[in-house]
Structure formats: structure tokens, C-alpha cells
Amino acid sequence: MPKPAALLLHAPIELAGDWGHMLLRSVSQVLERMRQACLADVRLISDRQPDRLRVDEHGSGRPAIWLHPDGTTLAWIMVGIGDRDWSKLAYQFGHELGHVTANSWQPDAKPAPPCQWLEEAMVEAFSLRGLGRLAKGWKENPPFAGDNAFGDAIAEYRQNIIRGYTALADSQGLTGNAAAWFAGHRSEIEKPGLNPFAQAMSVTILAEYDRAPDCVEALGALNRWPGRTGIPIDEYLKRWKGSCVELRASPQLPVRLGELLRIA
Numbered sequence: 349m350p351k352p353a354a355l356l357l358h359a360p361i362e363l364a365g366d367w368g369h370m371l372l373r374s375v376s377q378v379l380e381r382m383r384q385a386c387l388a389d390v391r392l393i394s395d396r397q398p399d400r401l402r403v404d405e406h407g408s409g410r411p412a413i414w415l416h417p418d419g420t421t422l423a424w425i426m427v428g429i430g431d432r433d434w435s436k437l438a439y440q441f442g443h444e445l446g447h448v449t450a451n452s453w454q455p456d457a458k459p460a461p462p463c464q465w466l467e468e469a470m471v472e473a474f475s476l477r478g479l480g481r482l483a484k485g486w487k488e489n490p491p492f493a494g495d496n497a498f499g500d501a502i503a504e505y506r507q508n509i510i511r512g513y514t515a516l517a518d519s520q521g522l523t524g525n526a527a528a529w530f531a532g533h534r535s536e537i538e539k540p541g542l543n544p545f546a547q548a549m550s551v552t553i554l555a556e557y558d559r560a561p562d563c564v565e566a567l568g569a570l571n572r573w574p575g576r577t578g579i580p581i582d583e584y585l586k587r588w589k590g591s592c593v594e595l596r597a598s599p600q601l602p603v604r605l606g607e608l609l610r611i612a
Contacts, residue, residue, distance in 0.1 A: 356397045359398060365407075369431060374492070386477070393565055394572075402424045403427060405428070406427070411426055413425060413448070415458060416455065425444040425445070436505075439505070445475075450471060456576075459540050463538070466584070483502035485499075486499035513548055526552060527610035585605065589602045
């Protein structure tokens, strides 16, 4: 069996669901490119990585992780895209791959408040980070011959998302004062899912990923404790930092988030 650091980066990706007229080989190429863009330069430190990935196309509906209690070590990702919408496929897959990186793929990984919003913000930033690398790699060396220009389309797709989230951050008062933003909107922020406040926070976290690339590895130390995201944020950050120490990962991401939100 490969070492844990190799599992998520190299685990076989199988396809399920209805991919319509899309060539499965092309789908696999896009997924593999996005996985490499998201993970190739990240130290994978989790001791709970799957040894297989399944990507299931549902044609519509929100992307998700299917929490299947069958005893396997398969991470099951569901996406919903249009025909050959490679940007959307990469984006949705990147977000769900972020959840898998954060150990949210096993049967006990049911999302729960009050801290699910923070995981959503972190994996959304993880996907946006990956899209930036995918766009650059696609333009330099496209998976499909002569398709270099599509790298610009991916970059624009990404920028449109960031532009929308930045506008949200400005309207919510997040820009420049995360602690006041959190204190003033906490009841709304702590609603589960990728809510508008989690979307806004993802831009702040993306900036942290860009500023200190090593901090991304801390995602692999998430959710390794009872209660997972269903505990208060001060305890959540404390347990996360302890998990980083246990796995010998950099704790700078939970430390920095605690500083930004002024969580002791």
C-alpha cells in the first residue's frame, strides 16, 4: 500500500452517472488535471485518505459528497454540469475534493453547525486556488490539442466567482475587519453550507493560501476529533491546532484564522 501522502493524489478516479455525449476519456483528463492543480504542491498529511475516488454526474442539482456507509474507502463525489462545461466540472470537483482533503468523506462526516461554514469557506478557496493553477497549466500545455486559449476561459470563470465574493465581502463589512464582521453577523455566519458569509470569507482564505502556500496542508488535519464541525469555534480551532501538531503539519492556518476572527 502506498504511503498516506500518496493516496489522495494518486488514487484511481472512476466515473459514474450519466455523462451524456461527453467522452469519458476527456472527462477523466479534466478531473486529473484539476486534482493535480489542487494537490500536486500540497503535503498530504491526513491518516484518513481514501484509496479510490468516484465522480458521479447527476446532470443537475448541487455538488456533494455521498456519505455511503458500506465500509469501503471510496470517496464518492457528485457533480451536476452541462455538456463539456469543463470550467464548471473542475470548479465543482475542486470544492468537493477539498472536503475529501479535509476528511469529510466517511459515513460520519455529516455537515453540522456551528463551524461547517468555515470548512465550506476553506474548501471553496481550495477550489479557486486550484482553478488558478489549472488555467495556467491549460494555457501552457492543454489536455486537448490546440486548446490553449481555453485557459483564459477558465481564468475568467474563476475571476467572475472571486469578483462576486469580493462584492459580498465589501457589502457585509468583512473587508479590513474580519473580527467585527464575525461578531456582528455570527448567527447568520454559522448557518451550515456555503452561505453568502462563507462565500465572502473564502476570498480572505484564498489570500492566506497565496500568502503562505504551506498553510494549505492543514486541511488534512481537520475533523479528526469527536463532534467534527459541530462544536463551538474556539474549541474547533483548538482541536484543529492540536491535530496539526499530532500530524506534524503547519498550524499556521488555524492560528491565522483565530487571529483574524479574534478567537482565543
